Each structure stands twice: as structure tokens, then as C-alpha cells.
Amino acid sequence: MFRLTRSTDSAAARRVCVLGVGGGGGRAIDGVVCGAGGPGIAAVNTDSRALSESKAVTKIQIGVDDSDGFGAGGDPDLGKLAAQHDVEMLRGLFTDADVAIVVSSFGGGTGTGATPVILETAHSAGVFTIALVTLPFEFEGEKRKALAEAGLHAAVAAADMVCVIRNDDLFETVGGENVKAAFAAADEALAAGICGLWQVLAQPTLIGIDLEDLSALASRTGGVCQFGFGYASGVGRAQAAVDGLLNGPVLEKGRALRTSSSAVICVAGAHDLTLAEVGDVMAAISKAVPDDCNLTMGAVVDDKWKDRVLVSAFVADRKRSVSSMPLPAAAPKKRTRKRKLDLQGKLKLDVAGKGRFKNVEATIMDGEDLDIPTFVRRGLEIEK
Amino acid sequence: MDPVAALEIGTSKTVAMVGEMREDGTVMITGVGEQPSSGVRKGEIIDLENASVCAKSALEEAEETSNVSLGQVFVAVSGGHIRGLVNRGAVPVRDTDAQVSEEDVDEVMEVARAVSLAADREIIHTICRHFCIDDQERVIKPEGMVGARLSVDMLVLHGVRGLLRNTVRVVEQIPMEVQDVAFSGLCSALSVLTAEQKTSGVVVIDLGGGTTDYMAYAGGVVACGGALGVGGDHVTNDIAIAFSIPMTRAEKLKKDIGSATIPAVIDPPRISLPAEVGFPGRTINLRSMHTVINARMEEIFSTIKKRLDDDNVLPLVGAGIVLTGGGAHMIGATDLAETVFGVPCFVGAPRGVTGIAVATDGPQYAACCGLVHYGFRVQDSPSSGRGSLLGAFMKTLLGR
CATH class of the missing domain: 3.30.1330.20 (Tubulin/FtsZ, C-terminal domain)
Structure with a gap:
């Protein structure tokens, strides 16, 4: 049996903002921008390059000081730190919002680490928060799975509601012969889902769904x-x-x-x-x-x-x-293993950031840090 | 004359050389040692222990090839902290018949040398540019000339004391005695430039691994000099970051096919890097790579041009730019320099040295060969006086 509800506040459309956090989240909301357009869509990332390619209206780079604009290198602690550093900037996103949909792929650095912080920020601004989280593939290994699970616990604690999609399921839906097509299709499918969610919440609906319905559902689970x-x-x-x-x-x-x-x-x-x-x-x-x-x-x-x-x-x-x-009780045991993995992440980051000049005194000239690649500072287009 | 040992602790390599002065006045390199450097970034020591080990093996190698036992060594220093400034000192001529005496010259040089630097900085060289008697500028040899007032322009090259001391400490840890330190840009100039070039005006740019040193001459005397803490390592690092490849791969790409200019036609347009353990194979767009290199090299040259413009040197440069150091090997480096500076540009290799071919051939050894020259000049001249140096006058500060 079901009941139909007529929306009580359909006249005044709810202000919904959609946030894509990290690489995966950013790609997913790209599809939203293409599919439905409109304001209230923001991409949040530590990686300046990924941001520059994002189609979102608002782009927020977090943790410029922590990651030098080259991503969190798979280290959620770095992602978390980055979001914490720029929490004021993030708070600005939620000033006019009633509902925030935070889309993120867990298992990496920025998405996993920054999402809980962003959710907390939104929650403290009095915004109803829905986190849409994709979990890593089985084949991505235990490390990313563990990171994603730790991130999920943090997200559940911070958000009003967390919706989980496993990448394995998502990709089974879309199939696809090659990796690129599969990812594109998965992003498109996810974007369609986000669009639906967004429109249900934001648009005056024929037969509306109240936030109460969603929060009641969330509280039961x-x-x-x-x-x-x-x-x-x-x-x-x-x-x-x-x-x-x-x-x-x-x-x-x-x-x-x-x-x-x-x-x-x-x-x-x-x-x-x-x-x-x-x-x-x-x-x-x-x-x-x-x-x-x-x-x-x-x-x-x-x-x-x-x-x-x-x-x-x-x-x-x-x-x-x-x-x-x-x-989370299992967390302390994992903690030691994670530290080791962090170290690896940082080594990788060393290649990506200012590279080998990361730990030496910067060469600053006319206010420019010459250790950062010239092509980055000049914003030259490079086919990677 | 005793053989001279020279040591250059560069960012990418540590080179030691032993040179002997032959009767015909040429320098013969009898021993060479080379080690890949570790513990050095941008010309500055960041790991004393490792740098010392490298320096020691390089010196031992040089000792072996030359059959000389070394106790003391000349050391080249570089780093972005090294700067030059021109200081003018003036004294009244004391002699009753108004003739400039040697004492007057010594005194005016002492005055010009007494430049006040920041507390953490130390003078590396003071190089006499030219004298001035009353209103007569550009006097090279003032002794015996008549006037009431004698002044001198002194180029003072200075650096951060702590960083200079670190280099000395590396050598002392070997243990080995430091005879003197010299700015590697000056050494390169001594090595690759001819007197003729200096007279018509020339700039030597040493494209090193971690630093780019430059030294400009105009009218036969030193005009300005200094170093930039940006070098070939930055080019490699840029490539590594741009394409997310390891530094070693980036370095090889840079050395093998990297170009400072972007060719109109690139064939083939892509290069493939084969896969190996820990590295999935991939292809790289060569135009993108050249763009990355071009941006960095253009920036290096432009920064030096800005410094030269500050001293208004470029209009006086008639013999063009001489590129040396490892980076001079890069394809298109001279073309790019010509575009940026607007003067002719060449690659310069060590001159006036014979002996072990590997050391006397390549521009990458210019600074070390120059340091051997420098060593002989210092040994030749009494430590208190001024050694004549191709029209300029140089006073080295021994024991520093």
C-alpha cells in the first residue's frame, strides 16, 4: 500500500545546492550541469586541474596550502585537512540553501576526507544534508575499501541522510565495452539520479515529497x-x-x-x-x-x-x-595500517606537488613561487 | 707551480679536477672525478653527510687519475642567494703633486670594499670594475695619473653566510682544507670567455642543474653577476608533474628530445614510454612537452634579462650571450636565448685547458675548469694585492 502526499510548500521552491566533492563527485555533477543546468551546482576539489575541467557554475579549490593544488593523493587525512582549512569558504555555499546534496566517490583522498567536513559545515548552517556516496569497486582492493568504510561512518555521523551506491552495481547497470565508455555511462547514470533527486526537492512537484518523508526514512535506517x-x-x-x-x-x-x-x-x-x-x-x-x-x-x-x-x-x-x-570499533586496528599507506600516498604526492622542491626553501621572485611549474602558473594547456 | 684541485658541488653532479700549469701558460687537467650529487637542491646543501660522501669520492677519483695527493682544494659555490651589487668608494689623493700612488689605490679599494650588507650575508668576491679620477670615468690603471679625487666602482658578490659555510663544511668533513671559495658563475666566465669577448661585452649564462648563474662583462670589465635558484632540475620537475611520470623518465626525455623552442612540425607527434615494473607504459604528446620546457626556459632567460636590464647591461653586449653548463646541450636553447635577449647566442666550452678530453670538451665542465684557472690566479698573486684578471682587477678574499 502507498500513500500519495501533496506537497505543502510546493509554491516556494526549495533551494537545493548540489556539491560534487573530489574527482568522482566532480565528474558526476558535470553530468548534472549538462543534463539540467541551473544554479546551485558547485564542485569542490583539491586538484586545481580537475576543477578547471569541471563544468560546475561554482568551483571551490580547497587546501591550496596542503596539497599545492595537485589533489590529495589518495590520502583522506589530507582531504579532511584541506576542507577544514577552507571551512569558511565552504560555509558560504550554504547561506541560501535549504537542502544540500553532496555527491562524492569514496575510497580516494578528497572525496573521502573532505565530504564529512562539508556535511558538518552544511548541517551547522541549518541545511538538510543528503550525501550521495559511491563505494569503490571490489577490484580496487582492501585499502580503498577500508578508507571508504571509514569515510562512510564519518559521513553517516555528519549527514541527515546518506545514500549509498556501490560502483560494482552502478557499472553493472551501464555495462560498456571499454573503461572510458563505462565510466562515462556510469557518470551519466549517476547524474540522472542526482537530477531526479534534485528536481524532486527543488522543483514545485505534481505530487510532492516532503523533506519529512526523507528524514523519516533516514531515521528508520x-x-x-x-x-x-x-x-x-x-x-x-x-x-x-x-x-x-x-x-x-x-x-x-x-x-x-x-x-x-x-x-x-x-x-x-x-x-x-x-x-x-x-x-x-x-x-x-x-x-x-x-x-x-x-x-x-x-x-x-x-x-x-x-x-x-x-x-x-x-x-x-x-x-x-x-x-x-x-x-568504527575496528578502526584502531586499521589505524596503524593506514599510517603506512599514508606514507605511500605522500611519496606519490611528492612527484605531483612542487615535486622535488617541496621540502626546500621556495624560490620566490616578484611574488611568484618559481618552484611551481611555469606552465601551471601561466595556465598553459597541456595534453597530459 | 703546485697543482690546483678544484671541487664543484653541483646540484646534479659533483666534479673534482686536478690541474697543472704548463710552461706555455696553458692549464692541463690531469685528474677528473665525477659523482652524481646527493644532498644538494638548487645549489644549496641540504644534507651535509651525503654531499660530503659524494665530494670525497669525486676527489678520490681525481687523485687516482692524476696521481696527486690532495690536501687542499678550491671550491665553487652557487645558489639563488648569491647576488651582486656595485659599490663606489672615493678618497682624496694624498700626494702633494696630485699623482695617484699605490697607497691611494689600495685605500680606495678598501673603502669600496667596505660595503654594509645584511647581518647574515658574507662577501664572496669584490671585483674592481674601473677607477675614476675626478671626472674622468673608466680608468683602468690609475697609478701615476694626476687628480684630486680617486674613486672606484666595485662589484661585490655576496651570499648568505650560513649557506656558504655549509659548502665549506662539506669539504672540511672529508677532511680537506678549503683554499678559497669562488662563485661558479665567475668560474664559468673565466673558463669560456675570451678577452676579446669581454672587451666587446658579453654575458655568460651557466645553465646548471639547480641554479642558473650569470656574469656580464662590458668594456672589458665585469658589469654584473649573480645566480638564479632555478635550473635544469626545474625543467625535469615540470615535465614529471605535467605528465605524471617519474623524475628519471622526465630527465631522460628532457636530455634526449626536449626542446627549448616549440618546432612548427613535430614528427612523430607522440613518443611512447615503454612500461616497466611500477610504471604503466604511456605516450606523451611532444608538443605539450616542448611547451612545458619552453615555458620554463623562457622564464629563466626572461628573469636574467630583467636583472641585466636593471643594470642596463644589454646595450653594451656586443659579443652576445654565451651559454654553458649542462643545460646548454638542450635543443633550441640558443635559439630561445636569441629570441629573449635579442642578441646572438652561442654555446661555450672550456678554453685554455688541455688534458683529459672528457673534462675539457663539454660545457657542463666549464665552471670546474674555470675554478682551476681561478686557483692558479689566486696562487699567482700575493694574497694582499690585486690579481690582474683580463683587464679587470680582482681581489680575492682568502681564508674565508
Whole structure:
């Protein structure tokens, strides 16, 4: 069974800002910029080059002093430090916002380290925070997995709601023959999901979803939920989109939905979205979830979707609630191992930053640090 | 004359040389030792222990090849901290018949030398540019001339005491006695320039690993000199950062195919780096690489041009620019320098030395060969007087 809610504050659109943190987050929101455009989209990174390539309206480079603009080198501590140093700059992002969607790929340096700090900053500014987090691939190894899990715990503590997508699932959705195509497709898919989430929250919706619905869902799951989506176009698009959601790998072939204790579903489409289509989607989903599932549905109409239909779902999974996540108690043991890994990260950074001139007195001339590569200071285009 | 031992602790290599003065006045290099440096960045010592080990093996190698046992050595110093300034000193001529005496000359030089520097700085060289008697400028030899007032322009090369002392300490740890220290840019000038070039005006630029030294001559005398804490290492570092490749790969690319100018046609447009353990193979766009190198080299030359312009030297440079040091090997370096400075530009190799071919051939040994020359000049002249140096007058400060 499900209930339809009519949005109470649909007249005054909520101000939502979307933040892409780190490399992965930045790439994901690039797709959002392309797909829907509009203000309130910001990229936050330590890597100046990645930022310069970002399509976001607002770009914020953090930790210029900590990383010299060359990224955090896979060291979350550095990412965290960078965000802490520039916390005032980050606070400025949230002055006019009601909801912040923070998108980040965990397992690296900037995303993993800076995201919890950013979430805390947003929370302290009175903003409802939703973190959309991708977890690393299995093949990326134990190190990144451990880093991501530690980051996830920090994010859960800081955010109102954390939505988790595993890269393995995401990439199974998109398939792809080669790496580049797979990444591009995954970013596009993620962007579509973010767009849906954003529009549900920001746009005046046909059948609205209240923040209360989301926070209620989050509170039931200890702040962590799974986020899934399906989209399709053409004839039978509504059914195809639901099929994508129910049978696609993002929500474990619908298993997450079938065992969920509560879920928030949103249907998005252009003006040609018919009530019958919305009904089809809802019927299909309510059939899939267990009888005792607390289901909330919303629909949003936005012409940017042209002839597509997007179904996105926030699912509180009984089996995958936060209690089954590895607890921070395991952290001290990992700490020693992490230190070692940090060292490696720093060695790598040494090549990337000012390189071999990092630890010697800088050669400053006319206010320029000559140890930083000339082409960087002059902003020359280099094909890497 | 006793053989002279010279040691240059460079950023990329440490070179020791032993030279003997032959009867015909040429210097013969009889021993050479070379070690890749460690513990040196931008010409400054950052690890005494390692630098000392390198210096020791280089000197031992030189001792072996020359069959000379060394007890003391001349040492070249460099680093971005080394600067030059011109100080003018003046004294009234004391003699009753108004003739300039040797005492007057000694006194005016003493006055000009007494330049007040920051507390942490120390004088490396004071080089007499020219004298001036009353209103008559550019007097080379004032003794016996008539006038009421004698003044002198002195080029004072100075550096940070602590950093200079570090170099001395490296040698003392070997243990070896330091006879004198000399600015490596001056050594390069002594090594590669002819008297004719100095008369018509010339700038020698030593493109080292960690520093770029320069020394300008105009009208036969030293005009200005100094060092820049930027060198070939920066080029390598830029390449390594630009393409995320290890320093060793970047260094090899720079030496093998790097160009200071960006050619109009690059064929083939890309170069592939084969994979090896710990490094996935990849290809690099050569135009991008040349762009990275060009930006850095252009900046180095422009910075030196700015310094030369401050002293208004370039209009007096008739013989052009002479590039030396390891960086002079780079493809397009002379073309780029010509574009930046607007004067002709050549590569200069050590002159007036014979002996072990490897040491006397390449521009990368110019400074060390020059240091051997310098050593003979110092030994030749009484320590209190002024040694004649190709029209200029130089007073070296021994025992510093």
C-alpha cells in the first residue's frame, strides 16, 4: 500500500545546492550541469586541474596550502585537512540553501576526507544534508575499501541522510565495452539520479515529497539508505524505467526493494508524463515491495526530461541497515595500517606537488613561487 | 707551480679536477672525478653527510687519475642567494703633486670594499670594475695619473653566510682544507670567455642543474653577476608533474628530445614510454612537452634579462650571450636565448685547458675548469694585492 502526499510548500521552491566533492563527485555533477543546468551546482576539489575541467557554475579549490593544488593523493587525512582549512569558504555555499546534496566517490583522498567536513559545515548552517556516496569497486582492493568504510561512518555521523551506491552495481547497470565508455555511462547514470533527486526537492512537484518523508526514512535506517534509479524513453517508457529499477543491479535486482521496510519513490518526466504512466509505476512498485513497507511516492514534471521517464528510489534496506556496516570499533586496528599507506600516498604526492622542491626553501621572485611549474602558473594547456 | 684541485658541488653532479700549469701558460687537467650529487637542491646543501660522501669520492677519483695527493682544494659555490651589487668608494689623493700612488689605490679599494650588507650575508668576491679620477670615468690603471679625487666602482658578490659555510663544511668533513671559495658563475666566465669577448661585452649564462648563474662583462670589465635558484632540475620537475611520470623518465626525455623552442612540425607527434615494473607504459604528446620546457626556459632567460636590464647591461653586449653548463646541450636553447635577449647566442666550452678530453670538451665542465684557472690566479698573486684578471682587477678574499 502507498500513500500519495501533496506537497505543502510546493509554491516556494526549495533551494537545493548540489556539491560534487573530489574527482568522482566532480565528474558526476558535470553530468548534472549538462543534463539540467541551473544554479546551485558547485564542485569542490583539491586538484586545481580537475576543477578547471569541471563544468560546475561554482568551483571551490580547497587546501591550496596542503596539497599545492595537485589533489590529495589518495590520502583522506589530507582531504579532511584541506576542507577544514577552507571551512569558511565552504560555509558560504550554504547561506541560501535549504537542502544540500553532496555527491562524492569514496575510497580516494578528497572525496573521502573532505565530504564529512562539508556535511558538518552544511548541517551547522541549518541545511538538510543528503550525501550521495559511491563505494569503490571490489577490484580496487582492501585499502580503498577500508578508507571508504571509514569515510562512510564519518559521513553517516555528519549527514541527515546518506545514500549509498556501490560502483560494482552502478557499472553493472551501464555495462560498456571499454573503461572510458563505462565510466562515462556510469557518470551519466549517476547524474540522472542526482537530477531526479534534485528536481524532486527543488522543483514545485505534481505530487510532492516532503523533506519529512526523507528524514523519516533516514531515521528508520540510522541515516543510511540505498539509492537507485531507472530511466527510459519511448513507447512503454514507464514500464521500462520501473523494470530498470526493479531488475537492475543498482538495487540488487530489486531485492533491496522487495525486502525494504520503507521507501521513497519519485517519478520524473516532462509535460507529456501521463497520470496513467505514474499510476503504472506506482502499481508496479507497490506490487514489488512487501506489504508492510512504508511507501511514499512523488512525481515531478520538468521539461528538461523531454520524452524520458526517470524513476528514482530511496530504499531503507532491512538487511543493509547501518548495523551491518563494519563498526568504527575496528578502526584502531586499521589505524596503524593506514599510517603506512599514508606514507605511500605522500611519496606519490611528492612527484605531483612542487615535486622535488617541496621540502626546500621556495624560490620566490616578484611574488611568484618559481618552484611551481611555469606552465601551471601561466595556465598553459597541456595534453597530459 | 703546485697543482690546483678544484671541487664543484653541483646540484646534479659533483666534479673534482686536478690541474697543472704548463710552461706555455696553458692549464692541463690531469685528474677528473665525477659523482652524481646527493644532498644538494638548487645549489644549496641540504644534507651535509651525503654531499660530503659524494665530494670525497669525486676527489678520490681525481687523485687516482692524476696521481696527486690532495690536501687542499678550491671550491665553487652557487645558489639563488648569491647576488651582486656595485659599490663606489672615493678618497682624496694624498700626494702633494696630485699623482695617484699605490697607497691611494689600495685605500680606495678598501673603502669600496667596505660595503654594509645584511647581518647574515658574507662577501664572496669584490671585483674592481674601473677607477675614476675626478671626472674622468673608466680608468683602468690609475697609478701615476694626476687628480684630486680617486674613486672606484666595485662589484661585490655576496651570499648568505650560513649557506656558504655549509659548502665549506662539506669539504672540511672529508677532511680537506678549503683554499678559497669562488662563485661558479665567475668560474664559468673565466673558463669560456675570451678577452676579446669581454672587451666587446658579453654575458655568460651557466645553465646548471639547480641554479642558473650569470656574469656580464662590458668594456672589458665585469658589469654584473649573480645566480638564479632555478635550473635544469626545474625543467625535469615540470615535465614529471605535467605528465605524471617519474623524475628519471622526465630527465631522460628532457636530455634526449626536449626542446627549448616549440618546432612548427613535430614528427612523430607522440613518443611512447615503454612500461616497466611500477610504471604503466604511456605516450606523451611532444608538443605539450616542448611547451612545458619552453615555458620554463623562457622564464629563466626572461628573469636574467630583467636583472641585466636593471643594470642596463644589454646595450653594451656586443659579443652576445654565451651559454654553458649542462643545460646548454638542450635543443633550441640558443635559439630561445636569441629570441629573449635579442642578441646572438652561442654555446661555450672550456678554453685554455688541455688534458683529459672528457673534462675539457663539454660545457657542463666549464665552471670546474674555470675554478682551476681561478686557483692558479689566486696562487699567482700575493694574497694582499690585486690579481690582474683580463683587464679587470680582482681581489680575492682568502681564508674565508
